[in-house]
Amino acid sequence: MVLNQTRMKSATQSADWPPLRSATAHLWWLKLSPAEADAALQDILSPAERRRARQLRRPGAASRFCLGRAHLRRILGEYLGAPPESLQFAYTPNGKPYLPEAPRLSFNLAHAGDLGLLAVADGRHVGADVELPGPPARWLAIARRCLPESERRRLQALPEEARARAVQRSWTRQEAFLKASDQASLRRLLRLEMPCAASPGQFTIRDAQGCHWLAQDVARAGAIGALVVEHRPNERLEVLSFAWPGRERL
Ligand SMILES: CC(C)(COP(=O)(O)OP(=O)(O)OC[C@H]1O[C@@H](n2cnc3c(N)ncnc32)[C@H](O)[C@@H]1OP(=O)(O)O)[C@@H](O)C(=O)NCCC(=O)NCCS
Secondary structure, three states: OOOOHHHHHHOOOOOOOOOOOOOEEEEEEEEOOHHHOOHHHHOOOOHHHHHHHHHOOOOOHHHHHHHHHHHHHHHHHHHHOOOHHHOOOEEOOOOOEEOOOOOOEEEEEEEEOOEEEEEEEEOOOEEEEEEOOOOHHHHHHHHHHHOOHHHHHHHHOOOHHHHHHHHHHHHHHHHHHHHHOOOOOOHHHOOOOOOOOOOOOEEEEEOOOOOEEEEEEEEEOOEEEEEEEEOOOOOOOEEEEEEEOOOEEO
């Protein structure tokens, strides 16, 4: 199968599908409610995906995984003008999925409960993370273990009721950065200096290799997430958000 890369560079297959322009990232909020999983979804998954689903033991995990992959395939298939079941994923040594036959179509999926977040961009690395609120004590423990010391100090100065949410925001930024830069196995890098996470925002960061990234905090239905996308200096990058199934612009 050869996907239409030339078409992909500027637009998409179906006329009413949102065009993926070069200085744009698309964010898709996905519904991963297990109740909506049906046999038809299974048909578009690969044998390897179905095998992986069978190994997931936590209640709801298998159907959420299947739904996530099915939505991922359908959305990417729309960008490429290809049937969802024809897409063949490969994985980087760190486990990040990509499409060898459509290398310009960058994407990254994250899930939290019944919510999924998919970042898509044309020819630039992207990463997404999303987390449900959860108990504040869990976030405070994560802050102690994982956040840079400067950020921990700034978060410590916040009123107690705002602290867990800020840690959650900080964590999703760091995870989205690791996922974008495909360094998720290098835990020690989870120490990148970023602006204080007390309030949501959009900002640019420069990593140790001198690469520039745009980071944007996002939120929906009580969950907090982050998108990190490769950014060229002095570039104005637009982030467009949509809900799926459907393609409602948010
Ligand atoms: C890979 C990792 C980022 C996934 O995070 P997660 O919270 O478990 O899961 P998310 O919902 O955010 O993302 C999972 C999706 O990311 C994608 N993914 C998997 N490995 C990836 C990687 N190495 N890089 C980017 N994306 C990856 C997949 O699409 C996966 O979903 P799927 O398999 O259902 O398609 C995480 O396991 C990890 O290694 N984190 C490193 C940071 C860390 O160890 N922190 C602790 C420090 S104290």
